[in-house]
Amino acid sequence: MAEVLVYVDHVDGAVRKPTLELLTLARRIGEPVAVALGGGAADTAATLAEHGAVKVLTHEAAEYADYLVVPKVDALQAAVAAVSPAAVLVPSSAEGKEIAARLALRIGSGIITDAVDLEASDEGPVATQSVFAASFTTKTRVAKGTPVITVKPNSAAVEAAPAAGAVEALAVSFSALATGTKVTGRTPRESTGRPELTEAAIVVSGGRGVNGAENFAIIEALADSLGAAVGASRAAVDAGWYPHTNQVGQTGKSVSPQLYIANGISGAIQHRAGMQTSKTIVAVNKDPEAPIFDLVDYGVVGDLFDVVPQLTEEVKARKG
Amino acid sequence: MSLRIVVTVKYVPDATGDRHFADDLTVDRDDVDGLLSELDEYAVEQALQIAEDADDAEVTVLTVGPEDAKDALRKALSMGADKAIHVEDDDLHGTDAIGTSLVLAKAIEKAGYDLVISGMASTDGTMGVVPALVAERLGVPQVTLLSEVKVEDGTVTGRRDGDAASEQLEASLPAVVSVTDQSGEARYPSFKGIMAAKKKPVQSWDLSDLDIEAEEVGLDGAWTKVDAANARPARTAGTIVKDEGEGGKQLAEFLAGQKFI
Numbered sequence: 001m002a003e004v005l006v007y008v009d010h011v012d013g014a015v016r017k018p019t020l021e022l023l024t025l026a027r028r029i030g031e032p033v034a035v036a037l038g039g040g041a042a043d044t045a046a047t048l049a050e051h052g053a054v055k056v057l058t059h060e061a062a063e064y065a066d067y068l069v070v071p072k073v074d075a076l077q078a079a080v081a082a083v084s085p086a087a088v089l090v091p092s093s094a095e096g097k098e099i100a101a102r103l104a105l106r107i108g109s110g111i112i113t114d115a116v117d118l119e120a121s122d123e124g125p126v127a128t129q130s131v132f133a134a135s136f137t138t139k140t141r142v143a144k145g146t147p148v149i150t151v152k153p154n155s156a157a158v159e160a161a162p163a164a165g166a167v168e169a170l171a172v173s174f175s176a177l178a179t180g181t182k183v184t185g186r187t188p189r190e191s192t193g194r195p196e197l198t199e200a201a202i203v204v205s206g207g208r209g210v211n212g213a214e215n216f217a218i219i220e221a222l223a224d225s226l227g228a229a230v231g232a233s234r235a236a237v238d239a240g241w242y243p244h245t246n247q248v249g250q251t252g253k254s255v256s257p258q259l260y261i262a263n264g265i266s267g268a269i270q271h272r273a274g275m276q277t278s279k280t281i282v283a284v285n286k287d288p289e290a291p292i293f294d295l296v297d298y299g300v301v302g303d304l305f306d307v308v309p310q311l312t313e314e315v316k317a318r319k320g
Numbered sequence: 321m322s323l324r325i326v327v328t329v330k331y332v333p334d335a336t337g338d339r340h341f342a343d344d345l346t347v348d349r350d351d352v353d354g355l356l357s358e359l360d361e362y363a364v365e366q367a368l369q370i371a372e373d374a375d376d377a378e379v380t381v382l383t384v385g386p387e388d389a390k391d392a393l394r395k396a397l398s399m400g401a402d403k404a405i406h407v408e409d410d411d412l413h414g415t416d417a418i419g420t421s422l423v424l425a426k427a428i429e430k431a432g433y434d435l436v437i438s439g440m441a442s443t444d445g446t447m448g449v450v451p452a453l454v455a456e457r458l459g460v461p462q463v464t465l466l467s468e469v470k471v472e473d474g475t476v477t478g479r480r481d482g483d484a485a486s487e488q489l490e491a492s493l494p495a496v497v498s499v500t501d502q503s504g505e506a507r508y509p510s511f512k513g514i515m516a517a518k519k520k521p522v523q524s525w526d527l528s529d530l531d532i533e534a535e536e537v538g539l540d541g542a543w544t545k546v547d548a549a550n551a552r553p554a555r556t557a558g559t560i561v562k563d564e565g566e567g568g569k570q571l572a573e574f575l576a577g578q579k580f581i
Binding site: 011068069070073093094095097098100101102104105106109110111112113114126130131132133134135136137138139140141142143144145177180181182183184185186187188189196198202226244245250251258259269270273276280281282284288293294295296297298299300301302303306307308309310311312313314315318319 | 335336339340341345359416417418421440443444446447448449452453455456457459460461462463464465467477480481482483484485486487488489490491492495500501502542543544545546547548549550551552555558559560561562563565566567568569570571572574575576578580581
C-alpha cells in the first residue's frame, strides 16, 4: 500500500489535534508515515502510533526553532525523497501552508490549500475546498507530481487506529537558504485555559455589539460554561476590545466548529468567510435585519446583555 | 544607492459582489466589479512608509492579470507608488499559484529589486502562499506575515504573530516580505495623488518579455485541476425569536435539543 506523508504539528512533543485528523484522512489514501521535527520530535511517536502512523520519521536540530520555514521544507523534501509517498498532507496553519507551498515547488508538484475533506480516487486524492466565503464548494485534484495538500482543522474526526509507529531517524542536510530568516525572539502566546480557536468544538464570538473590552467578560463566561473557545469579529478587534489572535474572519482565523454562537455580530462577508462552514450557527443580535440571521439555525433578536447572561445561567443550571 | 521596492498586487472580484465560477471553472471576472485586493493595500502602505524612511527609494507596483487589472495599479499609484508593471497575456488565463509565482518572480527579476512586499493573501483565492513561493523561486529570505516591519541598513526586521507564539524575525536584503492587516491602516489616495497617478508610467510586459513559455502557465499548464464547483446549498431558514425576557432560556432549550448542553 502506498505511503502518505503527514507533517506533524507539535509543541515540544505534544501533538496538536489537527495532525491527528490528518492521520484519519491519510488512512483513506494509504499508510500514514509521520514526519516530526525539532525539540521533542521523538515524543510524538506514541500518540501518532495510536492514531495510525506506521512510521514516525524524526529529526531534531536547533535550526527548526531558530530559522523561519525553510529548514522544515528541507526536512520534508528529504522525507519525500526517502519515502516516495502517494501524497503529502500538512495542517493548514499559516506556517503549514508556506511549508507545503515551497515543498510543492521543489518537488515539481501542485498544491491544494485549506481542504475540508479528502477522498481517494483513481486519479489521486480529491480535495474538497470551501471558497468565496464558503458560498461555493469545489473538488480539486493535483494534476502534476506528488499531491501536496494542506487540510483545515476540524475536517475529519480523530480516530484510534493503532499502528506500529516505528521511530526512524530522518537524514536532513540543510540548504543554503535554510538560515536566511533568523528568529531573534519568541514570545509564546499566553494560555487562556480555553480550547484552541480553530480546533474547538464550540466557539462563542463577540462583535461590535459587545461595545467595550470589559464587556467581553460576559462572552467569556458563556464560553466557559460550554467549554468553548472565544472568538471576536474584526470590528471588536480593531476597536481593541479583544486580541487579534482571536479574530474570526477573512483576515483572522477560519473556524468550522460543531456550534458557533455569534453575539452582537452583524455578519459581514469578511466574518462569514471565517465561520460559515460551522455545523450549527446561532446568533444574538439587536438588529432583526442583521445578515447573520440569514445563516442561523436559531436566532434571538434581543439585547445580548440580557440574553447572553441568561443563557449562561441556564447552561450552568442544566449542566448542574 | 536607491532602495528598489517591488509591491505585488492582485486585481480581484469584489468580495461583496456575487462571486462565482465561469464555465471553465476559473474565477469569473466579467460579471463582478474588480478592485485592488484590500489586503494588498497594506503592502502598498508599508512600501510607501519604508520608502519615506529611506534616503532614496523607488516603489514599483506589479500585477499579473487581464486588462482591467490596470485599475489595481492605478489605485496603488494614486496612493503614492512611483511606477507600475502590468504583466498581461491571453495565455495567462487560468494560471494557478505555482504558475503565478513563476510570472511574478521573472518580472521581479527583470524589474530589479532589493525588497518585495506582498499582502498576506488575496481576497479571492485566499491561499496565502504566493510570497513564500516567490521567495523560493528568487532564492532570497522569506520574511512573511508581519504585523510590524522595518528596514534599516540593508536588514529587514519584523514581528510575525503565529498561532503558538509571536516571533521577531530578521533577514538581509534582498528579501520577500508579506504584511498582514495588522501592519497599519492603508492611506486613502488624495486628489493630488489621483491626478499625479494619471501621469505615472505603467509598463506592459507579456510572457515573451519574461521568457516564459505558454505551456508553463494558464489553465492547461496548471498544477491543480478543479473538477467541480458547486454553490453551497442555502442554509435552511432557521428559527428566529424575539427576546421577550426569555430569549436566553429559549436559546438554551434549542442547544439542549441539539445535545450541546
